[in-house]
Amino acid sequence: MTAIGRLLDDFARQRRPLRSLGASGQLGYGIPTPALEAGLARSPDMIGVDMGSIDIGPNYLGSGKLAPTRVGAKRDLRKVLLAARRLDIPLIVGSAGSAGAKPHLDQTLEIIREIAAEEGLSFRMGVVAADIPRDRVKQAIRAGRVRPMDTMPGLTEADVDDASQLVGQLGLEAFRRALEADVDVVVLGRACDTGIFASIPAMLGFPPGLAMHMAKIVECASLCCTPGGRDTILGILDDEGFELESMAPNRAATPASVAAHSLYEQADPFEIREPAGHADLRNVTYRALDARRTRVEGATFEPARTLTLKLEGAAFVGHRALLLAGAADPRFIAQHQQIFAAVAQVVRDLVCEDTAEDYRLGFRLYGVDGVRNWGLPPEQLPREAFVMGECIAPTPERAEEVIRTTKQYLLHHGYEGRLSTAGNLAFPFTPPEVMAGPAYRFNVFHLMEVDDMAELFPVEVETFR
Amino acid sequence: MRMETMARVIRSKNAGPCLLTFDLMLPDEATFSYVSDRIATLRQKVAIAYGRSENEVVVLAYAPALAVKITLPRDVVSGDIGDRDVYGAQQHAPLLDIEL
Numbered sequence: 020m021t022a023i024g025r026l027l028d029d030f031a032r033q034r035r036p037l038r039s040l041g042a043s044g045q046l047g048y049g050i051p052t053p054a055l056e057a058g059l060a061r062s063p064d065m066i067g068v069d070m071g072s073i074d075i076g077p078n079y080l081g082s083g084k085l086a087p088t089r090v091g092a093k094r095d096l097r098k099v100l101l102a103a104r105r106l107d108i109p110l111i112v113g114s115a116g117s118a119g120a121k122p123h124l125d126q127t128l129e130i131i132r133e134i135a136a137e138e139g140l141s142f143r144m145g146v147v148a149a150d151i152p153r154d155r156v157k158q159a160i161r162a163g164r165v166r167p168m169d170t171m172p173g174l175t176e177a178d179v180d181d182a183s184q185l186v187g188q189l190g191l192e193a194f195r196r197a198l199e200a201d202v203d204v205v206v207l208g209r210a211c212d213t214g215i216f217a218s219i220p221a222m223l224g225f226p227p228g229l230a231m232h233m234a235k236i237v238e239c240a241s242l243c244c245t246p247g248g249r250d251t252i253l254g255i256l257d258d259e260g261f262e263l264e265s266m267a268p269n270r271a272a273t274p275a276s277v278a279a280h281s282l283y284e285q286a287d288p289f290e291i292r293e294p295a296g297h298a299d300l301r302n303v304t305y306r307a308l309d310a311r312r313t314r315v316e317g318a319t320f321e322p323a324r325t326l327t328l329k330l331e332g333a334a335f336v337g338h339r340a341l342l343l344a345g346a347a348d349p350r351f352i353a354q355h356q357q358i359f360a361a362v363a364q365v366v367r368d369l370v371c372e373d374t375a376e377d378y379r380l381g382f383r384l385y386g387v388d389g390v391r392n393w394g395l396p397p398e399q400l401p402r403e404a405f406v407m408g409e410c411i412a413p414t415p416e417r418a419e420e421v422i423r424t425t426k427q428y429l430l431h432h433g434y435e436g437r438l439s440t441a442g443n444l445a446f447p448f449t450p451p452e453v454m455a456g457p458a459y460r461f462n463v464f465h466l467m468e469v470d471d472m473a474e475l476f477p478v479e480v481e482t483f484r
Numbered sequence: 485m486r487m488e489t490m491a492r493v494i495r496s497k498n499a500g501p502c503l504l505t506f507d508l509m510l511p512d513e514a515t516f517s518y519v520s521d522r523i524a525t526l527r528q529k530v531a532i533a534y535g536r537s538e539n540e541v542v543v544l545a546y547a548p549a550l551a552v553k554i555t556l557p558r559d560v561v562s563g564d565i566g567d568r569d570v571y572g573a574q575q576h577a578p579l580l581d582i583e584l
Contacts, residue, residue: 073500073501073562074497074498074562074570074571075570075571076501076562076563076570076571077501077562077563077564078563168500168502169500169502169503169557170502170503170557170558170561171502171561274548275549275550278546278548278549279507279509279549279551281546281548281549282505282507282546282549282551282553283497283507284497284498284499284505285499285505286499286500286503286505286542286553286555287544288544288546288549288551288553289546303548305548336565379565381565381566383568389568390568390569390574391568391569391574391575391577391578392559392568394535411565458565459563460561460563460564460565461501461561461562461563461564464500464501464502464561
């Protein structure tokens, strides 16, 4: 019998609270073992881990690379896979490989296959890929069924073709379909983090609003505690509410710390959105059970009239090359804007003699305007500043040519009132030019209306024995 | 009073790749009421500090955490060419100086 089959049977015999372990909100960066083991000693019914987020930027989605190292991802996957098999409980993994597109999912599955072979594990795994066929998105654009999120412009068919990876954020129903394929382990491509922990409650008939609210909190492990951290958290769900307890003794889930978590990386702290509807948190109450545990009640679920899928896509914009250098000359720092503009002009004249201006060159002066576009210059200029030149060009060779030329002419540029005529820059090492690989941008962040998720995102089952 | 002396947490982060969201967590009910009674003024001052029109700035009081949340559009979509802060975690500094 599979782990999910055993859990469903157990609940069919006697209904009781459901115990979920949130083992990691960012799998691959380390799962502290003491708190994980403490959680496993508390008879959990399932283990869930989230691997992804859109906050890490477009590069991982575009390039197909994992955000953590493969070694880190494998170490953490081994921990949770061994734990779930040891207790014979379901393991649910969301947003495989950080950005959750096919290359990320494939790398995650490859790691799981390696672990299964190395450890001699036997289990059934349900997998749902999140990649969406481009022609289906184009059809939806033509039918007026795609709209932009936030400040994005309207989606065009060209954008769909430009995206090197294009995924839809799978919802709770995709996790549920994978579990219903009678499995021990579920791995999804890009997915709503709430589905990881709200899908089993949905199968067991727990109130969906409460389940989604709990899911949104425990998917971040002990981040909702004070002090917040990565340690495993236990969420115990019943029909009226849920209880939270960090598995690290130094972290406390207090009413204030749990309530504050609703603010994190969310524009609206009163709503949690999923493709099929949203949880409304307006009437939620938080009550301390003791110094380290909080009980939460009151979230309700509002089903959506139409199913919507959040699309995410990243397009290649060029190859990136950087120049890294420091400056400590007050005259150079004061005149940096004119100097950068003049050097950009010199470089353009040199590298575009027989080629079009096919690159973008920009500068930041850290200490002055590296982090924010302040609008106004600072009242006092810094004693030292860090110069970053950035070129984005169609080929790595072109980006390197531009940035190396820039280095040479910025080093020796003669500006008004210059005293330090031997060189304008301090290089912490040479070469001070760094090739940073391909660059991407989010060109798709849109909502698409969908009638049938199951047909777009089928479940595949793999058996290890 | 300056925000820096009023709040116990002043933080910024992306809310999706297009928006920046700021949380001002206040130390007690009294300070929370003081700030939430002045939401309109706060919105006006945030719009000026971030070079945005007022209708692009959303400010809402969140009583369960004694917090005020501010959300506004990013200048550049996260990670796009010209972005300076992919996670948006260091965009809060202008809030420190806001007088309320």
